[in-house]
Amino acid sequence: MDASLQKRFAPLDYGIFSLLLAASLAIGLYHALAGGRQRTTQEFLMADRSMSCLPVSLSLIASFQSAVAIIGVPGEVYAHGTQYWFLGCSYFLGLLIPAHIFIPVLYRLRITSAYQYLELRFSRAVRICGTVTFIFQTVVYMGLCVYTPAFALNAVTGFEIWGAVLAIGLVCMIYTTIGGLKAVIWTDVFQTAVMFAGQLAVIVVGVQKTGGVMEVGRKVWEGNRIAGIDLNPDPTERHTFWTLGVGGVFLMLSLYGSNQSQVQRYLSAKSEREAVRSVYMVFPALQLSLALSCVMGLVMFARYCGEESPPLASSNRDAMVMYFVMDMLEGLPGLPGLFVACLFSAALSSISSSFNSLATVTMEDLIKPRFPAMTEARATLLSKGLAVFYGLLCLAMAFLTHLMGDSVLQVALKIFGMVGGPVLGLFCLGMFFPWANSTGALAGLGSALALVCWVGVGSIVTRVSGAKPLPPSCRAANTTFNLQGALWNITVSRPSGLQRFYSLSYMWYSAFSCLTVVFVGLFISFLSGPLKEEDVTPGTVYPCLGKLLCFLPERLKKKLCCVTPLGHSKGAAADLIQTDPDLKYL
Numbered sequence: 001m002d003a004s005l006q007k008r009f010a011p012l013d014y015g016i017f018s019l020l021l022a023a024s025l026a027i028g029l030y031h032a033l034a035g036g037r038q039r040t041t042q043e044f045l046m047a048d049r050s051m052s053c054l055p056v057s058l059s060l061i062a063s064f065q066s067a068v069a070i071i072g073v074p075g076e077v078y079a080h081g082t083q084y085w086f087l088g089c090s091y092f093l094g095l096l097i098p099a100h101i102f103i104p105v106l107y108r109l110r111i112t113s114a115y116q117y118l119e120l121r122f123s124r125a126v127r128i129c130g131t132v133t134f135i136f137q138t139v140v141y142m143g144l145c146v147y148t149p150a151f152a153l154n155a156v157t158g159f160e161i162w163g164a165v166l167a168i169g170l171v172c173m174i175y176t177t178i179g180g181l182k183a184v185i186w187t188d189v190f191q192t193a194v195m196f197a198g199q200l201a202v203i204v205v206g207v208q209k210t211g212g213v214m215e216v217g218r219k220v221w222e223g224n225r226i227a228g229i230d231l232n233p234d235p236t237e238r239h240t241f242w243t244l245g246v247g248g249v250f251l252m253l254s255l256y257g258s259n260q261s262q263v264q265r266y267l268s269a270k271s272e273r274e275a276v277r278s279v280y281m282v283f284p285a286l287q288l289s290l291a292l293s294c295v296m297g298l299v300m301f302a303r304y305c306g307e308e309s310p311p312l313a314s315s316n317r318d319a320m321v322m323y324f325v326m327d328m329l330e331g332l333p334g335l336p337g338l339f340v341a342c343l344f345s346a347a348l349s350s351i352s353s354s355f356n357s358l359a360t361v362t363m364e365d366l367i368k369p370r371f372p373a374m375t376e377a378r379a380t381l382l383s384k385g386l387a388v389f390y391g392l393l394c395l396a397m398a399f400l401t402h403l404m405g406d407s408v409l410q411v412a413l414k415i416f417g418m419v420g421g422p423v424l425g426l427f428c429l430g431m432f433f434p435w436a437n438s439t440g441a442l443a444g445l446g447s448a449l450a451l452v453c454w455v456g457v458g459s460i461v462t463r464v465s466g467a468k469p470l471p472p473s474c475r476a477a478n479t480t481f482n483l484q485g486a487l488w489n490i491t492v493s494r495p496s497g498l499q500r501f502y503s504l505s506y507m508w509y510s511a512f513s514c515l516t517v518v519f520v521g522l523f524i525s526f527l528s529g530p531l532k533e534e535d536v537t538p539g540t541v542y543p544c545l546g547k548l549l550c551f552l553p554e555r556l557k558k559k560l561c562c563v564t565p566l567g568h569s570k571g572a573a574a575d576l577i578q579t580d581p582d583l584k585y586l
Ligand SMILES: O=C(O)CCCC[C@@H]1SC[C@@H]2NC(=O)N[C@@H]21
Pocket: 063, 064, 065, 066, 067, 068, 069, 070, 087, 251, 252, 255, 286, 289, 350, 409, 412, 413
C-alpha cells in the first residue's frame, strides 16, 4: 500500500492498546490466585458451575463476535447493502430453541462436554466423531480470528502481522492457561464492553465527518444500500430473507445449541434458570452488535461513495474497512488505539473461548475415558498443557487463513455451515427422533460432511463468486447510473447442473447439512433396526414430537416417540452416571 495512504498511531494509541492487553492479563492472574486457584478441572474447565447470567451472557456474545464480524460485516454492507441485516430475524428462533430445548436436555445431564450427550444417546463412536469435528471447526475458526485483526492492521498501518498474531496468541494463552474458564468469562465481559465502545466511536465520528445523520441517510438511500425484504426463493441467491432468516436459524443453532464453546457457558451457570436467562440476555446484545456493524458499513459507504475511486476499493474489502476506521479516527489521539483494542478484544474473547473449550473436550472426550485413573492434579495440569498446545496450533492456522481468499466473514460462515451444521444434525437426530440409532447417526454425519464439503470446496474451486457488489457510486439521479444500474442487473447466465449445485448460497450450508444428517440418519436407523423407547437413555430425548403429535391416540404416540418427560434437575442420566461406575467418564 503506498505510503500516502499509510496511517500512523500516536503514542496514546499504543498506550490504550497495551492497557487492554494488561487488563486481560490482570483478570487472568486474579483468577489464578483467587478462588480455588484453578486446582481442579471442575474449576479450570467449568468455573465450578457457579456463574450468574450476566457474565455468562456477555461471554456467549463475545465467543462468536470476533474481528471477523467487526470488519467483515461493514465490508459486506458497503458492497452489497443491508440485506445481511435480515440475519437478525434468525436470532429469535436461533436463541429460543437453545434456551428451551438444548439447555434443558444438556443441563440436566450434568455433563462437562456437549459431546458426552452423543455417547449417552448413541455410542462412544458418535461422541468421538462429534468431538473431532468440533475440534477441526474450532481450530480453523481460531486461525481466522487471530489472522483477521493482524492482517487488517498490517494493511493499513504497516503494523507487523506476526507481531500482532504473537501478541494476541501469547496474551490469550497466558490468561486462559492460568485463569481457566472464570478468567475467560470475565475477560470476555471486559472485552465485549471494549468492542461496543470501539464500534460506537467509529460510527459517531464517521457520521459527524460525513455531514451528519441526514446526509448519510440521503447518500445510502440514493446509493440504494438500504435493502428491502428479498423473498426470492432461489437457493443459489446469496443473501435473501430466506437464506438469512431461515438458513440463519440453523447457523445460530449450530453455534448456540450444539457448539461446545457455548454449551460450556450454559453448563457453567449456577442453575438451569440462570443459563436460560443468559440466553435471553444475549438476544438484545446480538441485535445491537449486528446493528452497529451494519451502520458502520453504511457510514463507510456514505463517506466514500462520492469519490471516483475509493481508497483500497480494488484490494481486499476487509482492508478497506480498516482504512476507513483509521481515516475517521486519525487525528483524534486515543481513538485509533481504542478501535485497535476493540479488534483485539474481539479476537481475544473468541480465541480464549475456543482454547478453553478445545482443552475441555480433549480432556473429557478423548483423554479421561482412556486414562480413568488419572489424578485430579495431573488432569488439571494436562488441561493447561492442552491450552498451550492449541494456542500454538492456532498460530499455525493463522498462516493458512490468508490462503482462503474470500472476505473473512464469508469464510467463517462457510466453515460454520460445513462443519457446525453436521454436528447440529447429530444433536437434532438424537433429541427429536428416539428411534434413531448410532449406525444411522454415523451414516448421517458421514454423508452430510461429504456432501456439504463437496459443495463448499466446489464453490471455492470454481470461484462461484457471490453476488456482484452494487455500483459504488451514490449519485442515483444521473441516467448513466441508471443505465449502469441496469447493466449491473443483467442476469448472469443461469448456472446449470453441478455449477448450480456449487452456487448454493453458503447461508444454506448449516440447514442443508443438518437436514442431511437427520434424513440419512433416520433412513439408516430404520434399515438397521430402529431403537425402542426403553433402549434410549432417559433424559436424552426431548419429547417435542409427543407434544406436536398430541392429537394422536396414546398408543400410537407411545410407539412413535418417547413421551416420557425430561428428567428433573437431578437428571435420570445423571443418576445413571452416579450408579454405573464405567459410565463415570461419559
Ligand atoms: O464474528 C465471528 O467471529 C464469526 C462471524 C459471526 C458468527 C455468527 S453470525 C450470527 C451470530 N451473531 C454473531 O454475532 N456471531 C454469530
